[in-house]
Amino acid sequence: MTNRDRLAVAPLRWLVGPVAIGAALAAGCKGDITTPGGGPGSGGELCAGTDVVAPKRIIRLSFNQMESSIRALLGDTIADKIALDYQIADAQHRTFPPLSNPREGAVVTDTVWTLDDQIAQEAAQYVHDNFGAATGCGSATDACAQGFVTSFATKAFRHPLSADESAAVTKVYTDVKALGLTVEEATQYGVYAALSAPQFLYRTEFGTSAMSMGSLTPYELASAVSYFLTDGPPDAQLLAAAANGGLASSDQLRAQVTRILGTDAARANLEAALFGYFAIPTIETIVVDTTKFPEWNDGLRNSMRHESELFLHDVLWGGLISDLLTSRTSTINASLATLYGVTPFPQPGAQMDADGFAPTQLPDNRSGIITQSGFLVARARPDRPSVVGRGLLVNATFLCGQNPAFPAGLQDMIAAVTAMLANATEREKAAYRADPSHVCSGCHPSFDPYGLALENYDILGKYRTVDDQGRPIDASVTLPPSAGSAMVANAVEMAGVLATNGAFAKCMANNMIAYALAEPAAGLTLDSCAVSNVARAVAASDGSFTSLVAAIVESKALSARSPGGAQ
Numbered sequence: 037m038t039n040r041d042r043l044a045v046a047p048l049r050w051l052v053g054p055v056a057i058g059a060a061l062a063a064g065c066k067g068d069i070t071t072p073g074g075g076p077g078s079g080g081e082l083c084a085g086t087d088v089v090a091p092k093r094i095i096r097l098s099f100n101q102m103e104s105s106i107r108a109l110l111g112d113t114i115a116d117k118i119a120l121d122y123q124i125a126d127a128q129h130r131t132f133p134p135l136s137n138p139r140e141g142a143v144v145t146d147t148v149w150t151l152d153d154q155i156a157q158e159a160a161q162y163v164h165d166n167f168g169a170a171t172g173c174g175s176a177t178d179a180c181a182q183g184f185v186t187s188f189a190t191k192a193f194r195h196p197l198s199a200d201e202s203a204a205v206t207k208v209y210t211d212v213k214a215l216g217l218t219v220e221e222a223t224q225y226g227v228y229a230a231l232s233a234p235q236f237l238y239r240t241e242f243g244t245s246a247m248s249m250g251s252l253t254p255y256e257l258a259s260a261v262s263y264f265l266t267d268g269p270p271d272a273q274l275l276a277a278a279a280n281g282g283l284a285s286s287d288q289l290r291a292q293v294t295r296i297l298g299t300d301a302a303r304a305n306l307e308a309a310l311f312g313y314f315a316i317p318t319i320e321t322i323v324v325d326t327t328k329f330p331e332w333n334d335g336l337r338n339s340m341r342h343e344s345e346l347f348l349h350d351v352l353w354g355g356l357i358s359d360l361l362t363s364r365t366s367t368i369n370a371s372l373a374t375l376y377g378v379t380p381f382p383q384p385g386a387q388m389d390a391d392g393f394a395p396t397q398l399p400d401n402r403s404g405i406i407t408q409s410g411f412l413v414a415r416a417r418p419d420r421p422s423v424v425g426r427g428l429l430v431n432a433t434f435l436c437g438q439n440p441a442f443p444a445g446l447q448d449m450i451a452a453v454t455a456m457l458a459n460a461t462e463r464e465k466a467a468y469r470a471d472p473s474h475v476c477s478g479c480h481p482s483f484d485p486y487g488l489a490l491e492n493y494d495i496l497g498k499y500r501t502v503d504d505q506g507r508p509i510d511a512s513v514t515l516p517p518s519a520g521s522a523m524v525a526n527a528v529e530m531a532g533v534l535a536t537n538g539a540f541a542k543c544m545a546n547n548m549i550a551y552a553l554a555e556p557a558a559g560l561t562l563d564s565c566a567v568s569n570v571a572r573a574v575a576a577s578d579g580s581f582t583s584l585v586a587a588i589v590e591s592k593a594l595s596a597r598s599p600g601g602a603q
Contacts, residue, residue, distance in 0.1 A: 082572065083565035087592035089549070090557040091600030092246055094238045096144055097263075098134040098554070099124045099151070104268035105236070106159050109191055110170060114162040118155055132312040132547070134267070135555045142555055144237060152237055160228035167220045176219040182209050185226035193235040194269055195255040196279075205230065239263070241597050249598045254278035257595055261289070264552040264594070265296045265585070267305040286590045293586045297353075306585070307348050309551055314405055314433060316344045318414040325419040329496055331375075336496075339371050340410035346393065347405060356579040357544060361404040361434070361535040369393045375409060375498050376402065401492065401499045403531040406430065409497030416495040420504060423462045424480070427487030434534050435518050436543040436562055440479045449475070461507055462491055485513040489530045538571065545570040548584060549593050559598075566593035 097105065103124045107115035118124065131137040144152060163170040173180035189205045190197050197205065208229045212222040230236060239259050243250040252260060258278040262270040270278070274292060277283050283292070296302045311317065319341050324332040346367040351359045369392045373381035382394035405411050415425030431437035443450075457465050466488055469480040492511050494500050503509055511526040520537045524530045534540045546567045550556045560566060570587045577583035588594055 083568040085565040086249075086559075086598075087564075087566045087569055088249060088596045088598050089559035089564060089566045089593050090241070090553055090597055092243065092597045093241050093600070094234075095142060095241065095554055096135070096148075096238050097236075098130075098137075098140050098267075099155075100130055100134065101263055101267055102152070102155060102237075104266070105192070106155070106231070108269050108271075109188065110159060110162060114159055117162075118158055121158065122151060122155060130267075130308055130312055132309055133551045133553065133555050153232060156228050156231035159231055160224045163227045164220050164224035167223065171223060178209075178213070178219060181219045181223045181226075182206065185209050185223055185230070188227060189230040189233075189235075191269075192230045193233070194239075194259050194275070195235075201235070243597060247599055249596065251592075251596050254281070254283050257283050260552070260594055261292065261589055262296070263554070264589070265293070265305065266299070266301045268301060271296075289590050290586050293582075293589050297582055297585065303349075303353060306581075307345070307352060310348050310352065311344065313547065314344070314348075314411060315414045315429060316341060316410050319410055322413055322416060323418045324413075324416070324495060328419055329494075331371075332496060336371050336375075339369050340408070340413065340497075342391070342393065343368050343372055344405065344408060344410040347408065352581045355581075357541060357574065357581055357584060358535040358579060359404065361406055361531040361540060363404050364398045364400070364402055366396055366398055366402075366408065367393045368396050368398075372409065375496060377499065399499070401526075401528060403528040404535075406434070406490075406531050407493065407497070407527055412490065412493050412497040413495060419495070421491065421493065421495050423466060423484060423487030423491060425487070426490050427483035427485065430486035430490075431483040431516075431518075434540050434543055435516075436546050437482060437518055439483065443475075446475065459505075461503065463488060463510060482516050482518065485515055486519075486530070488513050489515075489524060489527045492526060538575075541574060542567055542571045544584060545574065545588075549588055549591075552588050552594050560593070566591060 099122070103115055103119050106118060131140070134140070135142050141148065167173065167176060171181060171184040173184060185208070186197070186202065186205055189201070193201065205226065209222045209226045212225045213219070217225075239256065241252055241256055241260065243252050243256070251257070255275070255278045258270040258274045261283075262268060262274055273295070277288065277292060282288050297306075319337055322337075326332050343366060347363075350365075350367065351363060355363060368376065368378070368381075369388075370381055373379070373396065376398055378396055378398065381396070382388055383396055386394040386396065388394040401407070411429075412421070412426065415422055415429045417425070428439045432439050453468070457468060460468070466480065466484045468474060469476040469484060471477055489511050491503070491509050492499055492501065501509055513524060513530075515522050515524060515530065515533065519530075519534060519539055522533045522537070524533055542562055546560060546562055549560055549566060549570065553560070570584070570591055570593070573587040573590075574584045577587070
């Protein structure tokens with residue numbers, strides 16, 4: 037085995053010991069949360085139970101967060117190359133929450149480690165090949181190189197190095213030099229070791245005691261806040277606040293949220309998160325029968341996607357959360373204007389941008405993202421809309437309903453029923469599925485009504501009053517109990533109910549907390565105090581998305597952890 041072969045397996049061994057992650061886990065930092073959440077609360081009062089929903093834990097960085105962290109450490113050139121080489125999802129294709137993608141997972145498996153290791157090697161090779169530019173060292177001296185490696189590890193670990201960590205980082209460098217390798221090579225392996233270490237690949241959420249419920253340490257909180265808001269590591273100002281006690285109060289946290297949300301990185305991250313939340317990327321893979329819908333093409337597909345991007349940008353940073361469901365203002369182009377029945381286009385006083393999009397007041401049969409083409413086409417069949425598909429999407433997205441898995445062993449029965457009801461209206465089909473004597477009645481009434489309320493929109497989202505066979509459409513429904521059992525005449529009324537009865541607000545709070553935690557937590561439910569108190573705080577504020585984000589950052593759901601199952 038050559039010296040370089042020996043070095044290939046060394047970095048993790050060098051740096052894993054000082055953090056004592058295994059000892060911390062053995063002391064009680066794993067398992068499900070044991071303290072249940074409280075009830076949903078009422079009115080303006082705080083819920084009486086705990087807001088703490090997650091146990092003490094270590095949580096790995098997603099691949100996207102690794103790439104963002106390397107970008108902050110070494111710049112765009114190597115980060116862009118890593119993103120391309122390892123097919124790390126771009127901002128518009130991330131999952132919600134970040135670790136929900138099967139490629140990810142909450143722990144470093146053998147498969148994940150292989151990819152992590154390759155990324156670390158490539159970043160380290162970049163430093164070797166671009167030594168002066170990467171390190172800032174005018175000449176390859178030990179003093180400058182060791183200073184860079186120590187500084188690099190401090191930034192990579194997102195906290196000041198302990199004495200053990202500092203000694204380990206120094207040992208990597210000196211061990212490599214002792215083998216007769218160059219300053220550049222010793223620096224390369226120092227970077228490789230840092231990017232392979234648990235302190236980089238994971239975030240800890242232990243607080244000061246592994247055995248009792250309590251707050252995260254300031255540096256843990258800084259990382260939690262930053263990866264929530266930007267999908268990247270804490271910047272110098274946030275780390276300085278952690279060092280100086282500047283994250284101790286709600287006012288201090290809110291000031292950091294306000295500052296960070298003013299950055300392009302935070303806005304791009306959260307817009308992308310909501311883009312995935314509303315299933316808009318599904319547009320890319322939808323197949324449409326162009327013999328029935330000849331207007332469908334890649335241009336229209338891209339127009340739908342871009343409308344959703346612009347709509348989310350405008351509402352998230354200039355509107356209210358309820359506007360996501362109720363706003364009739366959108367930014368569209370001529371193709372979408374034809375689809376939506378908007379004439380003239382652009383409207384008087386509106387200016388088109390370079391892409392041909394202009395702010396537009398939509399007709400009164402439109403209401404927020406739920407009636408936009410990009411959302412509606414996301415759950416269509418090639419030749420017709422899908423009441424079931426749209427109902428499932430609304431149930432999950434706006435109500436946080438737990439959609440059932442497709443029933444195993446019933447394919448033949450479903451095929452027979454489909455053939456039997458081939459000429460029935462969608463309402464007649466839904467009534468059959470809801471009949472108590474039918475096996476489907478246990479599930480479909482909880483989501484079919486949402487799809488029926490959207491039946492006025494064809495596969496592409498064009499408004500219609502009759503179905504494909506020329507029969508009048510009746511979009512009136514009684515919404516399921518999870519939406520308050522309200523009677524609505526159409527999708528616009530449904531959107532208004534969801535926006536005002538608190539159901540969507542609580543669902544948004546629930547899912548954004550899950551996003552902040554990077555994965556769902558056992559203690560996080562619609563009825564948990566964490567969700568109720570965040571929703572209450574937003575209702576008492578201006579109702580904006582910024583207020584929702586700030587309420588989550590200020591909550592114990594983000595900043596505190598329970599001891600978990602092993603106590």
